[in-house]
Amino acid sequence: MRYESPTSTRDAVALLSKEKGSAHILAGGTDLLVKLKLDLFEPDLMVDIKRIPAMNEIKKTANGFKIGAAVSGAKLGENKALVKAWPGVVEATNLIGSDQIQSRCTMVGNLCNASPAADSVPALIAAGAKAIVVGKNKRRTVAVEDIVTGPGSTSLASSEIIEAITLPKRPPRSGDAYQRFIPRTEMDIAVVGVAISLTLKRGVIKKARVSLGAVAPTILLVPKAARAIIGTKLDDDALEKLASACSAACNPIDDKRGTVEYRTRIAGVLAKRVARIAYTRAGGS
Amino acid sequence: MSSVLVSTKINGDVVQFACPPDETLLDSLRNRAGLTGVKEGCGTGDCGACSITLDGQLVCSCLVLGVEAEGRDITTIEGMADGEKLHPLQTQFIENGALQCGICTPGFLVAAKVLLERNPKPTESEIRYALAGNLCRCTGYDKIVRAVQAAAKDMRKSRK
Numbered sequence: 001m002r003y004e005s006p007t008s009t010r011d012a013v014a015l016l017s018k019e020k021g022s023a024h025i026l027a028g029g030t031d032l033l034v035k036l037k038l039d040l041f042e043p044d045l046m047v048d049i050k051r052i053p054a055m056n057e058i059k060k061t062a063n064g065f066k067i068g069a070a071v072s073g074a075k076l077g078e079n080k081a082l083v084k085a086w087p088g089v090v091e092a093t094n095l096i097g098s099d100q101i102q103s104r105c106t107m108v109g110n111l112c113n114a115s116p117a118a119d120s121v122p123a124l125i126a127a128g129a130k131a132i133v134v135g136k137n138k139r140r141t142v143a144v145e146d147i148v149t150g151p152g153s154t155s156l157a158s159s160e161i162i163e164a165i166t167l168p169k170r171p172p173r174s175g176d177a178y179q180r181f182i183p184r185t186e187m188d189i190a191v192v193g194v195a196i197s198l199t200l201k202r203g204v205i206k207k208a209r210v211s212l213g214a215v216a217p218t219i220l221l222v223p224k225a226a227r228a229i230i231g232t233k234l235d236d237d238a239l240e241k242l243a244s245a246c247s248a249a250c251n252p253i254d255d256k257r258g259t260v261e262y263r264t265r266i267a268g269v270l271a272k273r274v275a276r277i278a279y280t281r282a283g284g285s
Numbered sequence: 286m287s288s289v290l291v292s293t294k295i296n297g298d299v300v301q302f303a304c305p306p307d308e309t310l311l312d313s314l315r316n317r318a319g320l321t322g323v324k325e326g327c328g329t330g331d332c333g334a335c336s337i338t339l340d341g342q343l344v345c346s347c348l349v350l351g352v353e354a355e356g357r358d359i360t361t362i363e364g365m366a367d368g369e370k371l372h373p374l375q376t377q378f379i380e381n382g383a384l385q386c387g388i389c390t391p392g393f394l395v396a397a398k399v400l401l402e403r404n405p406k407p408t409e410s411e412i413r414y415a416l417a418g419n420l421c422r423c424t425g426y427d428k429i430v431r432a433v434q435a436a437a438k439d440m441r442k443s444r445k
Contacts, residue, residue, distance in 0.1 A: 003307075005355075033330075042307060098418020099343050101345070104349070
């Protein structure tokens with residue numbers, strides 16, 4: 001294996017596109033180095049993106065936030081403006097692993113690792129986040145829900161890099177939240193994860209996005225679940241419809257963490273809790 | 286695989302070593318820099334025995350490559366005591382019997398030090414969450430938590 005640590009996105013893309021063998025991008029390494037250790041694979045070239053200045057920044061822009069691909073979970077949690085605007089995105093990312101992992105792990109790494117149980121991804125999808133993808137001759141902007149195509153696989157070409165994630169500007173009276181179910185209190189992988197982002201007008205939900213994790217091969221955006229609460233004040237009837245829509249969208253596996261039946265049921269239960277938190281954060285009562 | 290020359294700072298000293306690009310920083314620290322206080326538990330980032338700080342951030346050195354240390358600033362358990370004078374955390378771990386086999390201890394001490402630098406007066410719950418990335422199979426954690434609380438108190442006193 002060779003190791004390179006370029007200082008610009010352009011150089012990183014050039015290294016990837018020139019490579020004849022296998023290449024892999026190294027961000028926080030909290031998934032990648034485990035795979036290396038377990039001898040699951042070893043690329044011919046590893047491209048470390050942490051020395052690229054643009055990838056280490058959290059920028060507040062006219063259109064919202066731009067978060068570099070190498071920004072760690074810990075750094076997200078320290079950014080007060082981001083925590084205020086997108087508490088759900090930050091709390092979801094901060095749930096990944098221990099403090100040791102938080103110092104390294106990144107949202108983009110979590111996304112590109114393409115686990116169905118990734119914690120930050122439902123929150124990003126609910127938020128309407130976009131990935132800025134840089135390739136050899138072009139840049140493109142891709143909705144986060146279109147990046148992952150299946151467990152461990154993405155729609156990115158081998159020479160493409162996600163440079164940053166953008167989060168849209170927040171209208172007033174907006175809130176987001178993420179919760180996951182795990183049998184322990186910490187340090188675990190989601191059995192079910194639910195993220196909801198919504199915007200209110202006079203206490204009525206005007207816009208909403210609902211995303212479910214760990215209940216299907218990829219993380220789901222569930223427009224039907226959003227429609228169940230749009231136009232409501234999140235009354236009991238709306239919450240029940242939200243829960244049913246979430247459970248109906250589930251297509252999970254049976255494994256040691258949870259059965260199909262259990263995951264399907266819990267998705268609805270969690271969705272109700274998460275919707276209440278997002279609603280309260282948006283200033284609803 | 287050809288080795289790469291890495292220049293880094295460890296516990297205040299400039300250190301150079303050559304390592305293959307796929308070697309973990311944990312192995313570089315132990316086998317090339319001779320810092321065997323850094324322990325390997327799981328090697329996959331779950332147990333925290335290999336905890337160090339990298340540019341002030343608490344990390345598992347098993348999840349960092351040796352080559353990534355180029356130009357960085359590292360501290361390990363070896364940099365914790367001031368010569369013969371133990372750090373208050375080390376003293377209180379001994380006083381409270383917060384270790385038995387000792388493999389997890391360097392990682393706990395490094396992680397607890399980072400916690401107390403950020404939060405000089407943590408609650409029990411804050412200590413337990415902050416140390417959730419460090420596993421101990423001997424003590425049952427209570428003695429570790431008590432040692433951290435006692436050290437925090439000592440450190441607050443000495444600051445006054």
